[in-house]
Amino acid sequence: MTKLEFTANARPTVGIEIELGLLDNQTFALASECDSLIAHLETEPLGCVKPELMQSCVELNSDVSQTIADARGDLEAKLRVVQHAADQLGLRLWWGATHPFSHWKDQVVTATPRYQGLVDLLQEMARRLITFGLHVHVGVDSGDKAVMICDRIMQHLPTLLALTCSSPFWESRDTGLQSQRSKIxxxxxxxxxxxLMRNWSEYTWLVNHMVDTGFIHTIREIWWDVRPHHKFGTVEVRMCDMPGNLDDVCAMAALIQCLVQQLSNEIDEGTYQFDCHPMMVRQNKWRASRYGTNAALVNGYNYEVQPVRQIASRLVERLEEIATELRCTSELRHVLEIAAAPTWAERQRELASTLGSSAAMVDRLSSESAVEG
Structure with missing residues (x-):
């Protein structure tokens, strides 16, 4: 069996990945132009601007950063370069987890062996992946700890989803959900x-089993809502919809970084491995995808039903000391503003109704989300 070596991190470094849709500047529909966009970059940040499965999506990655502020500065610089190239090509960037009216059948698959192989393997399930998300990596110091944190953070994942819901529409219809992306x-x-996994050995066995039995070809075909990343030495949280602007991206990254560090500290100090029943997490995830920050989630410890806004407020309060240590206090506190405001899904619905069309809504939000400079 293949041995997976975990690249340990001495500090809780942070890396942010954002997936943005590419829009035609006239119709505001998705445009399959990622290869053209990357080719047009005047100063390409090497390896940090990438195509995804579909050509209507571009992925931007921050450098490995010590603080959220560092990651934000890095992302802003890359976004300016990408936005400039997009402007020259008649394109815009879409900050939402699904597009409201473009159809998956019209999207072009990126022409690489890996992505073509995924479509061949997954068929329509791959072609329907016209979704855009936020992924946050936080460094940890061992594989065993990474697996334990993935287990313990699961109870918080529905809250992260509720705070980022931004995909109410799918192929010109209102799904009634706030996060259609999570269901896709x-x-x-x-x-x-x-x-549920207990240690790095069990995770390694599971990955090798899936490869050896032909269920997956490589470890890169595991897309869990949270997973260990052995090469980066991180816990990667993949639950979130794509927030509607960079302020919200950085707030959610701060919340995730603080949560991972808190769980890491608890493991070092010695705590009982509390088992949150998977069915309870699935139930809460459904509630979050349906209702966003209006959801009421079941507390895994006392089984009380609590509003997401209350849960978010208590989380921020509990994590403030860690945020001070990690120098992300202002970003973490912005989570309170996110929780108090309408979700991006609700804003999309309201704007589409007020402006009279989904295209006008996409026009407005894509303009407002652009970074300055």
Whole structure:
């Protein structure tokens, strides 16, 4: 069996990945132009601007950063370069987890062996992946700890989803959900909530088993809502919809970084491995995808039903000391503003109704989300 070496991190470094849609500047529909956009970059940040499965999506990655402020500065610089190239090509960037009216059948698959192979393997389930998310990596110091944190952070994942819901529409219809993206992702055989694992050995066995039995070809075909990343030495949280601007992205990254560090500290100090029943997490994830910050989630410890806004407020209060240590206090406190405001899904619905069309809504929000400079 293949041995997976975990690249340990001495500090809780942070890396932010954002997936943005590419829009035609006239119709505001998705445009399959990622390769053209990357080719047009005047100063390409090497390896940090990438195509995704579909050509209508571009991925931007921050450098490995010590603080959220560092990651934000890095992302802002890259976004300016990408926005400039997009402007020259008649394109815009879409900050939302699904597009309201473009159809998946019209999207072009990126022409690489890996992505073509995924479509061949997953068929329509791959072609429907016209979704955009936020992924946050936080460094940890061992593989065993990474697996333990993935287990313990699961109870918080529905709250992260509720705070970022931004995908109410799908192919010109209102789904009634606030996060259609999370439901589309669950259609993949290795996506959604991860199985419970006790240590790095068990995780390694599971990955090798899936490869050896032909269920996956490589570890890169595991798309759980949270997963260990052995090469980066991180816990990667993949639950979130794509927030509607960079302020919200950085606030959610701060919340995730602080949560991972708190759980890491608890493991070092010695705590009982509390088992939150997977069905309870699935139930809360459904509630979050349906109602966003209006959801009431079941507390895994006392089984009380609590409003998301109350949960978020208590989380921020509990994590403030860690945020001070990690120098992300202002970003963490912005989570309170996110929780108090309408979700991006609700804003999309309201704007589409007020402006009279989804295209006008996309026009407005894509303009407002652009970074300055």
């Amino acid at each position: 992702m669950e259609g993949l055989p290795t996506a959604g909530l991860p199985p």
